[in-house]
Amino acid sequence: MKKILFSLSVISLIAAGCTFNQQPAQPDSSQTSNETTFQAKLDTTNWEKFSNGALEFRYPKDWKVEASQKDTTTTLSFSNKQKQYMAEGSIIAPIIFTYRHDTYSGNVNNYITNESVRNLIKKETVRIDGKVTYVIEGVTPPVYQNSRITFANNLVFNFSNNSKNIGNTTVEQQQIDNVFNTILSSVKFK
Numbered sequence: 193m194k195k196i197l198f199s200l201s202v203i204s205l206i207a208a209g210c211t212f213n214q215q216p217a218q219p220d221s222s223q224t225s226n227e228t229t230f231q232a233k234l235d236t237t238n239w240e241k242f243s244n245g246a247l248e249f250r251y252p253k254d255w256k257v258e259a260s261q262k263d264t265t266t267t268l269s270f271s272n273k274q275k276q277y278m279a280e281g282s283i284i285a286p287i288i289f290t291y292r293h294d295t296y297s298g299n300v301n302n303y304i305t306n307e308s309v310r311n312l313i314k315k316e317t318v319r320i321d322g323k324v325t326y327v328i329e330g331v332t333p334p335v336y337q338n339s340r341i342t343f344a345n346n347l348v349f350n351f352s353n354n355s356k357n358i359g360n361t362t363v364e365q366q367q368i369d370n371v372f373n374t375i376l377s378s379v380k381f382k
Contacts, residue, residue: 250378298343
């Protein structure tokens with residue numbers, strides 16, 4: 193009996209070791225059975241429209257979008273005009289979009305391997321403007337990462353939601369989540 197248990201334990205460890213080192217399978221962009229499309233959670237009738245050479249979207253009138261450029265990365269930081277959000281003692285934008293030239297060949301596994309998100313969970317795929325988008329979520333100390341990664345038009349987009357880092361009430365986190373998801377539902381790639 194001990195030999196059987198020992199053998200089963202060894203086989204289990206070997207099997208676990210074999211699967212532990214495997215990279216996650218690249219989702220097939222033609223399959224949509226487990227994918228969802230972002231639905232607007234808020235009324236966007238009076239929202240502002242942002243548009244540049246890479247994308248366009250709508251955002252709440254009482255929020256602002258600040259664009260910045262560093263090297264080849266464009267960053268769009270979203271914040272409520274009436275409220276400042278804090279994390280780790282610093283003011284933080286609750287929603288941040290970045291994009292740059294795609295050096296990952298449109299492959300999320302290459303992105304995960306080369307970015308600071310290599311230990312994060314690739315939870316599912318969703319669609320933004322018809323494009324397969326990868327949900328990446330987890331902790332990279334000291335912050336919680338909640339991102340959507342999309343490859344479109346030779347660019348890689350990272351749509352980040354910082355609501356869990358802000359440390360405010362659950363109600364405020366849900367409000368930010370609703371704004372984030374509604375903005376994503378309006379994104380159009382150019």
